[in-house]
Amino acid sequence: MVFSVKNVIELSGGKKYIVADTLEINNIWYYYLYEIDSEEKIIKDVKRIITTVSENNNILVKSINGTLATEIETKFKERQNI
Amino acid sequence: MQDFSRAEGSKNHRASFYKASNNIIDYIQYLQNKYRGLSERLEEARKERAAIIEETIQLLKNNKVKLGKQLGRCNNAEINRELLNAINTLNYIEKEKVQINLIKINNRYELICSLGRQLEALSENLTRYRVLENDYDEEVEIILPRKNKSNTNSEKDAEPIDVPSKKEAQTTSALETEEGLAEDKLEKVVAIKPANANLAQQLEQIHESYQDEVSTDHNDESAELTETETSEIYQESEDIYIDPEKLFDTQEMVAIQSEVDYALDANDNSSDYYQEDENQVDDENDYVLFTINAKITLAEIAKNVYQDENCWEDIYYYGDNQEKIDLKALENELTVEEIVSSPGYLADVTLQFPTSLEVRKEKSEETISRSRAA
Incomplete structure (x- = not known):
């Protein structure tokens, strides 16, 4: 696991996110993020599911889309319900 | 108009013309050289990417992973989707390899797109010096009939196929690549830090509100169930009067x-x-x-x-x-x-x-x- 819940991460694109939840499926960690404003004051209603890969000591973020994203989002929501 | 009767005027004009045309030739040659260089780099990146894809296919084959679509026929977005799905079925070491390959593929793809955009810009520059061909009016326009197996007699009357022009095709491909880039862009993590108290509180509130929503939904569902049950009972009671x-x-x-x-x-x-x-x-x-x-x-x-x-x-x-x-x-x-x-x-x-x-x-x-x- 690279990020923990309530971590704020800043990406090379300039956007900032807060980690709302983490989930491991088949040894891959997925992260449920909410976008936050640049001043880190407001959580926006923009969600994103990502996974990470590392290359040359860099952490790269890869967005998860499509059916896999839907499945993971469902699992995240189930966890939140618990 | 320049006075060509005078030697000086004539010479100046000729010198100016040749200088301008040589400049153009030089510029065209510069464009050609630049295009050649970029094109070679693009070809190199394309071949590298193809080799990585080939290696990944072999890796997946060795692990008996079946893909929904052949990677050779996939665009970059589809390759990402297929590999991300395939990753789940692999063990840790193989998974790491595929993940790294995926990054390499995406990096090459990004480079190819970037070089492609530069090549397109070069060809745009070239269009300013476009020369009309002398035999332009005499060119024969070939109109291909639509393929229609059932009606071979009407081939002569068939409408020409709307083949998109090269420019249109280029624009479409450029758009596609941009969309692909937006979807598949790998972003580097610049900083990680714990959230401040305000954000943490907001996050908790979001969780709580979500849980409230879920519980409300459950209540609604139970209410709906009751209504459904009632309607079923009502229906059952009505069944006495059979239609x-x-x-x-x-x-x-x-x-x-x-x-x-x-x-x-x-x-x-x-x-x-x-x-x-x-x-x-x-x-x-x-x-x-x-x-x-x-x-x-x-x-x-x-x-x-x-x-x-x-x-x-x-x-x-x-x-x-x-x-x-x-x-x-x-x-x-x-x-x-x-x-x-x-x-x-x-x-x-x-x-x-x-x-x-x-x-x-x-x-x-x-x-x-x-x-x-x-």
Whole structure:
């Protein structure tokens, strides 16, 4: 696991996110993020599911889309319900 | 206009012309060289990417992973999707390899897109120096007919295919690559830090509000269930009045049901008014007369109007029905059971049908006891 819940991460694109939840499926960690404003004051209603890969000591973020994203989002929501 | 009669003017003009044209030639050559260099780099990146894809395919084959679509036929977005799905089925080491390959593929793809954009920009520059060909007017336009196997004779009349121009194709591909880039862009993590108290509080509030929503949804669902159950119960209760149209698409059944319903309504409405003379009213209104058609049997009528096939016995013993049915049985030399369960034997016979179950039962019991006594 690279990020923990309530971590704020800043990406090379300039956007900032807060980690709302983490989930491991088949040894891959997925992260449920909410976008936050640049001043880190407001959580926006923009969600994103990502996974990470590392290359040359860099952490790269890869967005998860499509059916896999839907499945993971469902699992995240189930966890939140618990 | 320049004065070409003077040597100086003529020379200056020639010098200017050659200088300008040489500049253009130099610029074109510069564009060509630049294009060649970029194109070689692009080819290199393309081949590297293809090799990585090939390696990944082999890796997946060795692990007996089946993909939804062949990677060779996928665009970059599809490759990402396929590999991300495939990753889940691999063990840790293989997974890491595929993930790294995926990054390499995406990096090369990004480079290819970037070089492609530069090449397009170069060709845009070149269009400013586009020269019309001398034989432009004499060029033959070839119009290909639409492929139509069923109508080969009309090939001559077929409309030309709308082939998109190169420019259009280039624009489309550029758009596609941009979209692909937006989707598949790998972003580097610049900083990680714990959230401040304000953000943490907001996040907790979001979680709480979500849980509230879920619980509200559950309540709604339970309420809906109750409504559904109620409607089911309601439906079940309504099933007592069976709709003959659903079972038999015949006018006869509809007519019987409507007659029975009407009689029931009439009975209900008049019961209060004629309370004193109840017996008389019952005698008048507790049955309807109906002439049986050749297509339907008495057993079917019993089943569909009274929900019980065996009710034909009650109808048989009701009123003067027994005499009429017995007469038909005698005429056809058949048993009563055969008469009531075979269509046609009771055709054009008018029978009395009781309007309610209680009446029917009471009456049939009375009739049976009477017949036994006799």
